[in-house]
Amino acid sequence: MTRPLLLPLIAALCLCVTGCSSWQRAEEFEGWTLYVKSGESISNQEFFEAVQPAFETVEEYLGPFEEDVRVHAWIGGVEMTDGAKGTITTSSDGTIADVPGIGPARVRAFHSRGSTSPFGQSGVFVGTADSGTAVHELVHARLAEESTELPLWFEEGFAMIMGDGAMYHGEWFVDGLACWPWRELREQEIDDQRLTELLEVSSGESHSVTDNVLVHFIGWAIVFDLYRERGVLDWRVLFEDFQSAPDPLAEARRRLDRTLDRDTPAEWLRRLKDPEPGIRLAAARGTWKLHSSRTQRMLLSYLREEENPEVQACLAVNALATAGQVELGRRQSGWMWRSVFPVLRQTTLPDPEETSALRTLYRAYRYGNSRYDTQAALERLSRFWED
Numbered sequence: 001m002t003r004p005l006l007l008p009l010i011a012a013l014c015l016c017v018t019g020c021s022s023w024q025r026a027e028e029f030e031g032w033t034l035y036v037k038s039g040e041s042i043s044n045q046e047f048f049e050a051v052q053p054a055f056e057t058v059e060e061y062l063g064p065f066e067e068d069v070r071v072h073a074w075i076g077g078v079e080m081t082d083g084a085k086g087t088i089t090t091s092s093d094g095t096i097a098d099v100p101g102i103g104p105a106r107v108r109a110f111h112s113r114g115s116t117s118p119f120g121q122s123g124v125f126v127g128t129a130d131s132g133t134a135v136h137e138l139v140h141a142r143l144a145e146e147s148t149e150l151p152l153w154f155e156e157g158f159a160m161i162m163g164d165g166a167m168y169h170g171e172w173f174v175d176g177l178a179c180w181p182w183r184e185l186r187e188q189e190i191d192d193q194r195l196t197e198l199l200e201v202s203s204g205e206s207h208s209v210t211d212n213v214l215v216h217f218i219g220w221a222i223v224f225d226l227y228r229e230r231g232v233l234d235w236r237v238l239f240e241d242f243q244s245a246p247d248p249l250a251e252a253r254r255r256l257d258r259t260l261d262r263d264t265p266a267e268w269l270r271r272l273k274d275p276e277p278g279i280r281l282a283a284a285r286g287t288w289k290l291h292s293s294r295t296q297r298m299l300l301s302y303l304r305e306e307e308n309p310e311v312q313a314c315l316a317v318n319a320l321a322t323a324g325q326v327e328l329g330r331r332q333s334g335w336m337w338r339s340v341f342p343v344l345r346q347t348t349l350p351d352p353e354e355t356s357a358l359r360t361l362y363r364a365y366r367y368g369n370s371r372y373d374t375q376a377a378l379e380r381l382s383r384f385w386e387d
């Protein structure tokens, strides 16, 4: 009766590149300053609303910034030449790179220490007003103030965990289960030799975009396991834990395998029972990327109990998007529509445009009416599924 959902499989990446452009000071905030690319106009307010909660989160977990942070903002992305080089672009299609062995990805932001090039400016560079992206880059900016030299994989892994989450009522809630890397790493089957190479990649040496992406992914998987074991997001504690192991390769392998265990997402998704709606929203967001019918069953069973409208919408949209990726049995498919339709038809979100997007999806899927623009409706609801 219904068509599967089409979702863009383009993932947002945050790589470390150096940027060189001229920038103008646009507005000063407490602890950070917004810079805009000369000749471009952006909404300062939109970037303030995305960056301010990110700034607060990073100070909460990593301590206060020692120096004022320069945040360079534009709308667009980065065209990559290799894993450590790229140029800023404002064209929307030029930012999609086909990462060999991984697929299409879009680089939206980076951090620059500014010391590698005489023209380089230090600070964070964000091509989108998105809090998760800002958190990731601000983690780099804060760690650059520390004297400890961290391996690239650890720093990227920690930044990925901090940047995975959701905005709920003006606050960034960290989750940490990065669904795309989880699925991608299980498909890649990285052997010990490849793992050794990736653990040794450093930001100072040239490396391919594929290697850079995989460094982020394995870093995420290892640090995520350290985080799950400790239950604290303190980079010093987690890094010390890793270093206390006698054999780094064996330790990396053990932790990578534990994160990639097929039961890990299901265990992590018990957070869908947390009393805090922001945590539930952060846990549900992006879960369709696991491409898992088991995860969909979890989303549907939690949806039955869920009373918060935003979390309801998030569970429903991710369950629906999963249906576009995996073959579901008749019973599960029937259960899905019975659970999802009431949300699409009745749930009222704080933003009227989001509510109207839910109704559009309802009419399109309930009545199979192709007159409705489901893609635009999904875009409007992207904060629930895109990360």
Ligand SMILES: [Zn+2]
Pocket (backbone or CB within 6 Å): 014, 015, 016, 136, 140, 156, 159
């Ligand atoms: Zn990064």
